[in-house]
Amino acid sequence: xxxxxxxxxxxxxxxxxxxxxxxxxxxxxxxxxLDPVAAILGPTGDPQAxxxxxxxxxLNQPLWQQYIDYMTNMFTLxxxxxxxxxxxxxxxxxxxxxxxxxxxxxxWSVLIALFVGxxxxxxxxxxxxxxxxxxxxxxxxxxxxxxNFWLAVILTEVLSQSGGYLFGFDWENWLVPVSVIxxxxxxxxxxxxxxxxxxxxxxPAALVLGSASMGNEMRIGRTAVLETVxxxxxxxxxxxxxxxxxxxxxxxxxxALIPLVPIITGEAYLLIGGAVLVETVFSIKGIGYLFFxxxxxxxxxxxxxxxxxxxxxxVIINILQDFLYTIIDPRVGYDGGS
Amino acid sequence: MSRIPDAxxxxxxxxxxxxxxxxxxxxxxxxxxxxxxxFGALANAVMAMPWELLMAKLSFLKPIGTPLAVLGDTxxxxxxxxTRANFDNSGWRQPGGGWGGTFLGLSPATVWALRVVLVYAYxxxxxxxxxxxxxxxxxHYRYADWTPRDDMVNRFRGHSWGLFGFVVVFMxxxxxxxxxxxxxxxxxxxxxxxxxxxxxxxxxxTGQVEQILIxxxxxxxxxxxxxxxxxxxxxxxxxRYHPFxxxxxGKDMFTFMVHGARVSLxxxxxxxxxxxxxxxGFALLTAYYKGLVDxxxxxxGDSIMSLPRLLFLILLSFVLQNxxxxxxxxxxxxxxxxxxxxxWPFLWRAVRGPAFQVSEQEWIDAARSFGQKPSVTMQKHMAxxxxxxxxxxxxMTLGGIIIAVAGLSFLGLGINPPTPEWGRAVDVGQGYVTxxxxxxxxIPGVLIVLVVTAFNALGDGIRDAIDPQSDSGEDGGAEVAAxxxxxx
Numbered sequence: 001x002x003x004x005x006x007x008x009x010x011x012x013x014x015x016x017x018x019x020x021x022x023x024x025x026x027x028x029x030x031x032x033x034l035d036p037v038a039a040i041l042g043p044t045g046d047p048q049a050x051x052x053x054x055x056x057x058x059l060n061q062p063l064w065q066q067y068i069d070y071m072t073n074m075f076t077l078x079x080x081x082x083x084x085x086x087x088x089x090x091x092x093x094x095x096x097x098x099x100x101x102x103x104x105x106x107x108w109s110v111l112i113a114l115f116v117g118x119x120x121x122x123x124x125x126x127x128x129x130x131x132x133x134x135x136x137x138x139x140x141x142x143x144x145x146x147x148n149f150w151l152a153v154i155l156t157e158v159l160s161q162s163g164g165y166l167f168g169f170d171w172e173n174w175l176v177p178v179s180v181i182x183x184x185x186x187x188x189x190x191x192x193x194x195x196x197x198x199x200x201x202x203x204p205a206a207l208v209l210g211s212a213s214m215g216n217e218m219r220i221g222r223t224a225v226l227e228t229v230x231x232x233x234x235x236x237x238x239x240x241x242x243x244x245x246x247x248x249x250x251x252x253x254x255x256a257l258i259p260l261v262p263i264i265t266g267e268a269y270l271l272i273g274g275a276v277l278v279e280t281v282f283s284i285k286g287i288g289y290l291f292f293x294x295x296x297x298x299x300x301x302x303x304x305x306x307x308x309x310x311x312x313x314x315v316i317i318n319i320l321q322d323f324l325y326t327i328i329d330p331r332v333g334y335d336g337g338s
Numbered sequence: 339m340s341r342i343p344d345a346x347x348x349x350x351x352x353x354x355x356x357x358x359x360x361x362x363x364x365x366x367x368x369x370x371x372x373x374x375x376x377f378g379a380l381a382n383a384v385m386a387m388p389w390e391l392l393m394a395k396l397s398f399l400k401p402i403g404t405p406l407a408v409l410g411d412t413x414x415x416x417x418x419x420x421t422r423a424n425f426d427n428s429g430w431r432q433p434g435g436g437w438g439g440t441f442l443g444l445s446p447a448t449v450w451a452l453r454v455v456l457v458y459a460y461x462x463x464x465x466x467x468x469x470x471x472x473x474x475x476x477x478h479y480r481y482a483d484w485t486p487r488d489d490m491v492n493r494f495r496g497h498s499w500g501l502f503g504f505v506v507v508f509m510x511x512x513x514x515x516x517x518x519x520x521x522x523x524x525x526x527x528x529x530x531x532x533x534x535x536x537x538x539x540x541x542x543x544t545g546q547v548e549q550i551l552i553x554x555x556x557x558x559x560x561x562x563x564x565x566x567x568x569x570x571x572x573x574x575x576x577x578r579y580h581p582f583x584x585x586x587x588g589k590d591m592f593t594f595m596v597h598g599a600r601v602s603l604x605x606x607x608x609x610x611x612x613x614x615x616x617x618x619g620f621a622l623l624t625a626y627y628k629g630l631v632d633x634x635x636x637x638x639g640d641s642i643m644s645l646p647r648l649l650f651l652i653l654l655s656f657v658l659q660n661x662x663x664x665x666x667x668x669x670x671x672x673x674x675x676x677x678x679x680x681x682w683p684f685l686w687r688a689v690r691g692p693a694f695q696v697s698e699q700e701w702i703d704a705a706r707s708f709g710q711k712p713s714v715t716m717q718k719h720m721a722x723x724x725x726x727x728x729x730x731x732x733x734m735t736l737g738g739i740i741i742a743v744a745g746l747s748f749l750g751l752g753i754n755p756p757t758p759e760w761g762r763a764v765d766v767g768q769g770y771v772t773x774x775x776x777x778x779x780x781i782p783g784v785l786i787v788l789v790v791t792a793f794n795a796l797g798d799g800i801r802d803a804i805d806p807q808s809d810s811g812e813d814g815g816a817e818v819a820a821x822x823x824x825x826x
Contacts (some may be wrong), residue, residue, distance in 0.1 A: 013637070017640045017641045018663070020638065020640075021644045021645055028653060029653075033655075033657065033661050034657045086588060129450070137659060141791055144794070145737060145787045145788075145790035145791075146787050147745060147761075147764075147783065147790040149744075149761070151785075153771060153779055154771055154780070156771060157768070157771030157772045158771065160772075193598055267599060269647070273648035276744055277648075277748065277749070280749065290650055291652075292749065295656045296751075298656075303653060307646075307653070310646045311645060311646075314645075314646065318644070
């Protein structure tokens with residue numbers, strides 16, 4: 001099977017995945033034990049209001065009709081309105097309002113993870129079985145085991161009270177005064193007076209969110225480098241007199257990056273999931289926070305829309321990952337494996 | 339050991355034992371003795387499961403269930419060696435110095451420590467006895483002098499990182515199983531019904547030993563920073579010892595933590611057991627039949643994996659929170675089922691590769707052309723090969739589940755309060771991290787890190803023991819996905 005046919009097959013397979021994913025969400029929201037209308041209304045139970053909402057949501061139609069409506073709406077990206085959180089606001093405008101904070105946070109946490117995790121992993125792999133390797137590996141393992149929310153709780157508290165604790169170092173007033181908790185101001189990132197506080201404000205949350213994947217990248221990076229260093233082509237190159245510097249940069253690093261591709265794209269999962277906890281603790285009101293609030297307040301129509309967006313994101317990232325693979329790694333797809 | 343038999347006169351294990359009963363008898367006698375002294379505790383742990391609710395739902399089981407319940411309750415009341423009743427640490431200071439009401443008049447801290455040491459000593463002896471069982475089997479009853487499994491065991495014994503994991507996991511499991519005996523007090527007394535029990539203490543003002551309701555005593559020993567704090571390893575005003583300090587409500591945190599370990603372990607083991615079964619079943623089926631079956635499972639699995647797991651769990655535990663299943667074991671069973679339902683694709687992905695590898699082997703072809711039934715081929719010739727991998731990934735995933743459960747209860751979902759759960763301790767201690775009451779959030783987090791690291795280490799150890807040649811580079815992606823799939 002050629003690379004491109006393999007890629008096309010993966011592309012085709014993502015369509016039923018998307019349909020299945022949306023269907024599972026539909027089943028949970030509409031057929032689950034929780035009545036969306038009752039969840040929206042709360043305990044008041046006014047029958048007129050009940051009927052009206054049921055009408056507007058289309059819940060008095062037969063289930064198959066609802067299912068078709070739901071799917072067509074989702075796949076044509078007509079995401080519908082919020083019902084509880086902010087009544088009669090479209091899901092779009094909510095997403096547009098909340099998403100920038102999550103994207104900003106995600107950007108920095110990916111950056112931290114990539115620029116700390118991978119170099120550390122490569123360093124450990126190039127110096128195997130030394131004390132620095134052990135320290136780095138052990139650190140990575142512990143990072144991975146730390147619950148995001150716990151780290152976030154400790155960090156928020158310590159940083160916001162740091163004046164009295166860290167030998168007089170006061171995080172909140174260091175360089176630019178910002179509070180640890182709350183949304184960064186993203187109104188104009190081209191203005192340095194806004195940009196720097198925004199970065200500083202996001203840094204602790206991004207560190208927490210990036211920490212889990214940082215550990216993963218370190219670990220995989222280390223084994224990948226070790227494996228490449230011990231492979232035959234490196235030996236050949238060395239025997240042919242390739243200088244060590246170009247050996248490391250051109251031959252080892254490039255090949256060691258291949259197994260890191262799924263880890264890097266897999267960060268999307270970690271970011272989407274972890275965002276709920278981290279945004280809750282740091283009270284950065286982003287998409288994760290929006291989703292959590294929509295769930296606990298019973299705004300099931302909005303939850304359905306958000307879930308679909310998340311699934312869409314994940315599927316797109318998976319496709320991107322396969323695309324990257326087909327470009328980077330010429331071996332992909334030759335044996336028909338997945 | 340030179341009895342290498344032909345296939346025809348190979349005896350089953352039962353007959354081999356009948357031929358040479360002495361070593362087996364000795365081992366069984368020790369086993370019975372060990373279980374005997376703690377049988378009541380074992381029955382107690384079994385009876386702590388939510389049988390009534392299950393009975394209420396499945397009423398056709400009642401004729402069998404009722405006598406069993408009576409029997410179980412009687413067994414649970416049998417005297418055991420390591421209970422609070424034998425080693426009582428709920429005493430009071432005597433006006434003239436010394437302690438009253440405790441075991442041998444020792445201080446509550448000493449009695450508690452003694453009980454902890456004894457519980458772990460008992461568990462160690464039990465572990466050693468299981469190991470002896472394996473050695474006895476190897477020496478006296480196994481035909482072969484050597485099997486590959488011996489090498490695996492030996493490799494694991496030389497793997498210090500894996501051993502570290504094993505030791506910590508062992509301690510965690512003992513903590514969960516012996517939670518009622520380990521706690522400084524009981525859940526019933528301090529968390530569920532504190533106003534139904536009394537405790538005695540020496541009133542410093544009057545100089546008399548007085549009685550106080552535990553609820554009131556808890557109110558007097560809260561940990562809320564700012565002057566009101568009961569630190570780890572100290573006594574409160576009511577002569578009660580708190581190894582981990584108290585919660586902001588004044589409840590003993592150590593008792594909270596050991597019972598929280600029980601909940602975490604229950605959810606983790608049930609979830610992993612179920613998803614491991616599903617994953618193994620699907621891996622065998624898809625590897626044996628390939629083609630359309632494989633495609634169907636790939637589609638279902640990928641669809642479940644494309645749902646952001648933590649968010650989906652949040653949604654599900656909210657939607658299902660008022661159903662009957664959410665009340666079983668205080669929501670623990672529901673969480674376990676949810677984790678199993680959303681987690682099997684990760685495990686299945688991880689063992690799919692090995693399953694496909696083994697299905698390409700000649701002996702599978704041979705078995706097929708020999709006319710062996712597919713189910714037998716899968717069980718006998720394929721399953722053992724993937725079992726090791728399953729064990730590795732299960733161990734790593736368990737850590738992820740513990741983190742995710744803690745994350746959900748941190749958000750106020752999942753386990754119904756006031757049932758102890760580690761994540762909720764982090765939540766209630768949130769505002770006190772920089773005060774003197776830092777221990778409330780800090781200790782659970784450290785324990786989670788330790789346990790999760792240990793499960794990962796154990797997984798590493800098992801992997802290196804099964805397959806010393808393998809490096810995690812090849813299947814590293816799957817491994818990480820399995821280990822960190824929760825995103826919490």
